[in-house]
Amino acid sequence: MKKIDILKKLRSSGLRPTKQRVEIAKFLFEREKTFHFTVESLNKLLTKKSISKIALATIYNTVHAFKAAGHLSEVEVRGNKTYFDTNVSNHHHFYDSETAELIDIDANDIIIQKIPKAPNGKKIKNVEVFINLKN
Amino acid sequence: MKKIDILKKLRSSGLRPTKQRVEIAKFLFEREKTFHFTVESLNKLLTKKSISKIALATIYNTVHAFKAAGHLSEVEVRGNKTYFDTNVSNHHHFYDSETAELIDIDANDIIIQKIPKAPNGKKIKNVEVFINLKN
DNA sequence: ATCTAGTTTATAATTGTTCTAAAGTGAAAA
DNA sequence: TTTTCACTTTAGAACAATTATAAACTAGAT
Ligand SMILES: [Mn+2]
Ligand SMILES: [Mn+2]
Ligand SMILES: [Zn+2]
Ligand SMILES: [Zn+2]
Numbered sequence: 001m002k003k004i005d006i007l008k009k010l011r012s013s014g015l016r017p018t019k020q021r022v023e024i025a026k027f028l029f030e031r032e033k034t035f036h037f038t039v040e041s042l043n044k045l046l047t048k049k050s051i052s053k054i055a056l057a058t059i060y061n062t063v064h065a066f067k068a069a070g071h072l073s074e075v076e077v078r079g080n081k082t083y084f085d086t087n088v089s090n091h092h093h094f095y096d097s098e099t100a101e102l103i104d105i106d107a108n109d110i111i112i113q114k115i116p117k118a119p120n121g122k123k124i125k126n127v128e129v130f131i132n133l134k135n
Numbered sequence: 136m137k138k139i140d141i142l143k144k145l146r147s148s149g150l151r152p153t154k155q156r157v158e159i160a161k162f163l164f165e166r167e168k169t170f171h172f173t174v175e176s177l178n179k180l181l182t183k184k185s186i187s188k189i190a191l192a193t194i195y196n197t198v199h200a201f202k203a204a205g206h207l208s209e210v211e212v213r214g215n216k217t218y219f220d221t222n223v224s225n226h227h228h229f230y231d232s233e234t235a236e237l238i239d240i241d242a243n244d245i246i247i248q249k250i251p252k253a254p255n256g257k258k259i260k261n262v263e264v265f266i267n268l269k270n
Numbered sequence: 271a272t273c274t275a276g277t278t279t280a281t282a283a284t285t286g287t288t289c290t291a292a293a294g295t296g297a298a299a300a
Numbered sequence: 301t302t303t304t305c306a307c308t309t310t311a312g313a314a315c316a317a318t319t320a321t322a323a324a325c326t327a328g329a330t
Contacts, residue, residue: 081286
């Protein structure tokens with residue numbers, strides 16, 4: 001992902017491209033593979049990597065803005081930390097509880113044959129499959 | 136579920152059947168349908184229902200003991216509260232984010248036709264399907 | 271009845287997250 | 301340029317969920 005795309009991504013989220021936001025955005029989006037993270041882990045990685053320290057509140061704010069703009073999604077994982085995902089397409093996950101690591105599964109790699117109908121007046125918004133792993 | 140079963144359930148968990156634990160256990164297990172709850176919601180319901188007040192720490196302790204003994208399971212729901220489930224069999228859920236309500240789906244009501252193989256050396260422990268609802 | 275390990279409880283501590291309000295910054299107007 | 305002002309960052313406070321602590325309190329064995 002190019003620098004110009006990072007700036008586009010920020011502006012399209014209604015975010016001014018400040019030093020901190022650019023740094024966060026580059027860290028999140030300039031990579032080949034999906035990145036799954038918690039705010040805590042992101043903060044640690046950013047602290048390790050960058051010269052300038054970014055306040056935790058700024059990381060929360062920026063991550064939430066990206067989520068609101070649809071550039072990040074939230075993944076549910078047991079425990080009380082919130083996991084985010086740079087893959088915003090409809091997909092599924094393996095979860096390795098040993099390493100607390102998520103692995104993407106492409107939506108096409110899981111086919112559900114039979115599914116119950118939604119209850120009284122409700123509709124199905126989406127279906128998430130979560131595959132727990134063991135050794 | 137009979138009183139005798141409640142006592143059995145407690146003893147089988149290595150828990151002495153104290154007044155508080157019996158009260159919690161009866162509230163959780165003496166019902167027809169699955170019960171999904173958070174510690175907060177359970178605490179409110181118990182406070183409303185029973186004469187004696189049970190300390191929050193006791194509720195946490197008891198719920199965790201039941202979970203450890205396999206009498207309760209944990210369900211992952213977006214947000215930072217932990218959800219518990221009296222249904223400990225392998226099953227799936229509808230989730231209505233409007234009402235923050237979980238609805239059980241029998242394991243047999245979902246058939247997965249295609250599933251990717253587990254990564255390097257890992258095995259599949261279980262598969263959880265989470266169906267988000269909308270209106 | 272006595273003893274003891276297990277239990278309950280109020281409260282403190284910890285953890286993850288959100289809020290606040292003061293200081294900082296930058297693009298555009300004057 | 302300087303000024304302006306809305307937007308940002310930040311440290312720390314506040315808040316919410318959970319876990320730890322340690323003193324008072326049983327239940328059940330002796
Ligand atoms: Mn979670
Ligand atoms: Mn959760
Ligand atoms: Zn993912
Ligand atoms: Zn359930």
